[in-house]
Amino acid sequence: xEVIIQPTDEAAAALVARVVSHDLRANPHLVLGLATGKTMxxxxxxxxxxxxxxxxxxxxxxxxNLDEYVGLFPSDPNSYRHYMEQHLFRQVNIEPRNIHLxxxxxxxxxxxxxxxxxxIQRFGGIDxxxxxxxxxxxxxxxxxxxxxxSRTRVKALTPTTIQQNASFFGxxxxxxxxxxxxxxxxxxxxxxxxxxxxxxxxADVIAQAVEGPITSMVTASALQLxxxxxxxxDEAAAGKLKERDYYRWIFDNEPEWEEYR
Ligand code: GLP
Numbered sequence: 001x002e003v004i005i006q007p008t009d010e011a012a013a014a015l016v017a018r019v020v021s022h023d024l025r026a027n028p029h030l031v032l033g034l035a036t037g038k039t040m041x042x043x044x045x046x047x048x049x050x051x052x053x054x055x056x057x058x059x060x061x062x063x064x065n066l067d068e069y070v071g072l073f074p075s076d077p078n079s080y081r082h083y084m085e086q087h088l089f090r091q092v093n094i095e096p097r098n099i100h101l102x103x104x105x106x107x108x109x110x111x112x113x114x115x116x117x118x119x120i121q122r123f124g125g126i127d128x129x130x131x132x133x134x135x136x137x138x139x140x141x142x143x144x145x146x147x148x149x150s151r152t153r154v155k156a157l158t159p160t161t162i163q164q165n166a167s168f169f170g171x172x173x174x175x176x177x178x179x180x181x182x183x184x185x186x187x188x189x190x191x192x193x194x195x196x197x198x199x200x201x202x203a204d205v206i207a208q209a210v211e212g213p214i215t216s217m218v219t220a221s222a223l224q225l226x227x228x229x230x231x232x233x234d235e236a237a238a239g240k241l242k243e244r245d246y247y248r249w250i251f252d253n254e255p256e257w258e259e260y261r
Contacts (some may be wrong), residue, residue, distance in 0.1 A: 001210060003210060004252075005244060006233070024056065031123050071176050117151045133205055134205075135205060138219050141155050155181050202233075211243065
């Protein structure tokens with residue numbers, strides 16, 4: 001795991017967007033894993049800018065989203081499909097047939113989860129997986145106690161996650177109780193993972209995920225097992241990390257990061 005600390009949330013998101021841009025230019029057929037949430041909005045804004053100003057080309061890129069709520073129509077403003085259309089898909093030249101999200105309306109949800117896993121395999125696996133982190137330390141919707149080898153499946157959302165999302169749905173009662181999510185095992189098979197966290201509300205979970213033990217109570221901690229995982233944080237989200245100076249030293253001296261400094 002590598003940790004990159006940036007001065008602001010904007011700078012942290014910009015760095016993540018530059019990683020995506022770099023990998024997409026190197027491999028136009030990139031299989032890109034996508035995440036949702038407030039934190040990611042800045043990354044997508046930057047990618048849209050790269051597309052418009054620097055001709056970043058998404059025409060051959062294939063995408064797989066981490067998760068989707070069960071029971072929401074794609075047109076529902078709270079569905080992750082809608083989020084992605086709004087923040088990225090409609091604003092870049094991505095081909096609709098190259099976009100993949102779990103179908104939370106499938107009549108057989110278990111079959112849908114198997115189909116999604118098989119599709120990821122058929123595309124040769126995910127090259128670059130973007131991740132946010134929930135306040136419970138979860139990646140995707142892999143809530144506490146999710147098996148570290150879990151695959152795409154239906155998960156019940158915890159009360160914390162439901163509370164966290166209540167304002168978007170106009171009250172806790174309206175938040176879906178379940179979602180389809182890639183499993184922790186699915187996520188850590190991606191060839192590269194980049195997790196972005198900003199703001200002091202993420203400082204505790206970032207410290208646990210990066211410097212704490214690997215535990216299914218904080219599913220982001222499973223990323224410690226990943227051979228190529230980068231955690232990008234702003235100063236606020238880095239606030240509870242003990243080894244900040246060490247992470248800064250690595251970022252300043254590692255040749256791979258020269259173009260990002
Ligand atoms: C939800 C999503 C996660 C995301 C998290 C954080 O739980 N399923 O993928 O990482 O929210 O969202 P935010 O960036 O809004 O804090």
